[in-house]
Amino acid sequence: MAVQKLPLAKAINESLRTALENDPKVVLMGEDIGKLGGVFRVTDGLQKDFGESRVIDTPLAESGIVGTAIGLALRGYRPVVEIQFDGFVFPAYDQIVTQLAKMHARSLGKVKLPVVIRIPYGGGIGAVEHHSESPEALFAHVAGLKVVSPSNSQDAYWMLQQAIQSDDPVIYFEPKRRYWDKSDVDTEAIPAPLHAARTVREGTDLTLVGYGPMVKVCLEAAAAAQEEGKSVEVLDLRSMSPIDFDSIQASVEKTGRLVVVHEAPVFYGSGAEIAARITERCFYHLESPVLRVGGFHAPYPPARLEEEYLPGLDRVLDAVDRSLAY
């Protein structure tokens, strides 16, 4: 029975289990990932089954975790690192940006750094400060890193398999508020390429691009727009570096309108990059300017405000309306 309905967190757990079974060089590292199974239980049961030398509880030091993961990779291991929360990654930012991202190039291709860094990201769970951020653009900006985010259980399983098999460092952003959403996982499927976008709803009037936690919001917005007679196409971007501009271009050439949605602040966000490149590629096809819906240039707000702060159905529909009104 290859197809199972699984919560997204459990799909990641199964993917990690498969990787540990298939490749003795795969090791998991992180804070509280052993007996506790991580604060979100994503690694639940793995230390019990694979032992403390493969599922490693580390000291509470993010730079130390990523720095030693680099050393393990240089020794031939394939470390999969868990950063406990988005806002906790910054002590490791130097190791990721200065060391991990550049070492392959510095060695003129002699060494490879197959390190995956898993980061639960985004808001919507009523957390305290530093637990709800979306820092993906800060990593996508760095040459040498690949940055992806699944939106559903099937992608969560397969994109992690692909990330672990990749010889490049991959930052794997997990939409934490979708951890408990269940959908089908086919562990015998032939997966799409890791960096390909996917059309999750076809439409003709406007293209909505989202990723991670926002794909669900985009689909809801498209369904609501349909009731008003507007045909909205939804693309799940899946990869923020590299970005599958060809798929976005093909969609925009059909619809003529593009709205990009993400939780991260729009200023210098992935929406800005998509807007610039798509404007360049599709200038004569565009019926309106590319619009963005996302966070503001303000620190992530206290939890009581996040429902208003996060892009929701109404804010996405507002952008859809503004685009169509051009």
Place this chain on the structure above:
Amino acid sequence: MTVESTAARTPRRTSGGKRAGGKTATKAAKTAQAQAAEPELVQLLTPEGQRVEHPDYAIDLSADELRGLYKDMVLTRQFDAEAIALQRQGELGLWPSLLGQEAAQIGSGRATKDDDYVFPTYREHGVAWCRGVQPKNLLGMFRGVNNGGWDPNSNNFHLYTIVIGSQALHATGYAMGITKDGADSAVVAYFGDGASSQGDVMEGFNFAAVYNAPVVFFCQNNQWAISESNEKQFRVPLYQRAQGFGFPGVRVDGNDVLAVLAVTRAALDRARRGEGPMLIEAFTYRMGAHTTSDDPTKYRRDEEREAWEAKDPILRLRTYLLAEGLADEAFFADLEKESEAFGKQVREAVRSMEDPDMMAIFENVYADGSALVDEERAQFAAYQASFADGEGK
């Protein structure tokens, strides 16, 4: 305990001392207690070239081996002098000189075995020499033709690390991998007195202790982190810091190649036996500038340098070799010729280095390739071609 800053700068030379692990040689220990602020210093060859014994660190080298260490240090100094000259001539953009640190680097480098792994800073030219890295390769990044470029795995010598202290963690992780593999090799992580202030070095110490990783943290305390002296960096002698992390630390005369070799060998053996990490503080002096861009006259006195000149690592071994009849004049004359020829080779190798092709920057950004890199490469190639096809360059 209050530590006088002067104590950190002018250690008492002693042939006896407190054992790293805590066991003491009684008489020496009493002396040490009486002068608690004076850190112990393992020494086997005094600045005057006298062999002395140490209760914990013995060494017995053949005449051949002693001459080999001498030769290593002389050639390393020659290489360094050539690089400085090449920078002055505009052939290199920058050079971080190791002048004065030859014993610390050759002694520790020669203590490593082939399957050990070394993580250097950017000044370990002598260690690179011991590991068999082509000298030319070290110069590429300072000429600006690459950012490293040698294969770390061909000599188990990692790329130079420029951001201070980061490599302490890479070394620790690599050592954790050795443990997982059940191998009996070990790792040396080089860093300096300035790097001792970095969090990554502290995290490296702690991870190494927690996982009992076979890594030797080798600190060359050359007294100066560009313009900042030891007193601006720390309050407790560096080697003592290891105790707080749960492994031994020892201070060695960094200008004494025999002591450095003996202590590093012992630390590596200990690591290979599964006894975990160790910290070595090689007490030495940066005789030159931080790099060719630096001007030490702005922050340190000539007298300080002169005092360290008397402790020169090469001179003391030469005195010893001559006094003991372990090398004759012919050896020194031959070495001088070899050194000159080596210098010439280095100069020629640098001058013949070709500038890389601009398109090379798009190679090796990713091991598995990237559509983004492919797109930008194609755009730039088209831009370049537009000149060649049109009016030309």
